[in-house]
Amino acid sequence: MGDNIYELEIYLPRAGTYDVDLHVYKDGFEELLTKQITIAQDDPDYLDNMTLVWSDEFDGTEINTDYWTFETGSGGWGNNELQNYTNGDNAEIADGKLIITVRKENEFKVAGSxxxxxxxxxxxxxxxxxxxEVRAKLPSGTGMWPAIWMLGGNISTEGxxxxxEIDIMEYVGYQPDVVHATVHTTSGSGANGDGSSKALETAEEAFHVYGLIWDAKEMIFYIDSPENVTHTYAPFNKTASNWPFDLSQFFILNVAVGGNWGGVQGVDNTIFxxxxxxxxxxVYQSN
Known part of the structure; x- marks a missing residue:
């Protein structure tokens, strides 16, 4: 290939051993070069070096349908939940914030109530x-089940x-002032998901940042600051069953009523x- 010398610089912010493949093409010549690189320690500034790549600040007058779709319907949503999700009737933008409002339609405490x-x-x-990062203030009362979470974009084909599933934040109203972060995979889901709980006395009264740092190595969940870690998920031997997280995920914002977890102690109809x-x-990502 002649005497040309090329330099390639890559940024690996986290400690670990990486297999780097370089495909070289020139004038019909093709070669694959592979090198193993070991990084001894994390770059202490790697979070500061991330760039904001997308956000919804909810500063407009309407919910941005270029970003969001309303999922609608009742039927329990796989958890025996009691709410009917409407096509935007229960969501609005007010004072620079998204407001999801749960309303009682009747006293029967059944699906669609x-x-x-x-x-x-x-x-x-x-x-x-x-x-x-999602900054939010949570509803209160027995029967409430708000969540800020993510699902794999391939759910339609993989199921x-x-x-x-990455639950950045879940909250059940019968257990006030405790927030939960959980990861669900084929190796552990539902009640067997990998998660932790954290006391947060002002979850219902004040806004808090619910955060996730996610890379090829691990997931770190936190509240308000990366120093306030609530849960870490990092399987040592990653497989398709415990780490389907090298593919894209999408956001979900919702408030459920009742259900297998949110409704353990029933629903208080006086709270609505x-x-x-x-x-x-x-969303921030490395350059």
Whole structure:
């Protein structure tokens, strides 16, 4: 290939051993060069070096349908939930925030007795790796089950839980002031998901940032600051069953009522209406 010398620089912010493949093509010549690189320690500034690649600040007058789709219907959503998700009737933008409002439609405590909203970014805004942050204030009362989470973009072909699920934040109203972060995969899902709980006394009264740092090595969940870690998920031997997380995931924002977890202690019909307020959704990625 002559005497030309080329230099290639790559940035690997996290400690670990990486197999780097370089495909070289020139004048009909093709060669694959493979090199194993070991990084001794994390770049202490790698979070600061991330760039904001997408956000919804909810600063407009309407929900941006270039970003979000309303999933609609009742029927339990696989968890015996009681809400009917409407086509935007229970969501609005007010004072620079997304407001998802849950309303009681009747006293019967059956499927369809309540209306709510479930918004997804599937097929519109999907991401692989990055730092995800959602600033939100949560509803209160027995029967509430708000969630800020992600699902694999391939769920239509792979199904759940093979597509992977990342619960950045879940909350059940009968257990106030405790937030949960959980990962669901084929190797562990539902009640057997890999997660942790964290006391947060002002979850219902104040806005908090619910964050996720996700790369090829691990997932780190936190509240308000990366220093306040709530859960870490990092299987030592990654397989398709425990790590389907090298593919894109989309966001889901919703508030459920009742269900297998949210309804363990029933639903208090005196609490409605209830709302989850979301200040922003932001995604940062390495350059």
């Amino acid at each position: 309540y209306t709510s909203t479930r918004m997804i970014s599937k097929g519109k805004k999907e991401f692989t790796y990055g730092r995800m 759940w839980p093979a597509c992977g 209406p209830q709302s989850m307020a979301v200040d922003y959704v932001r």
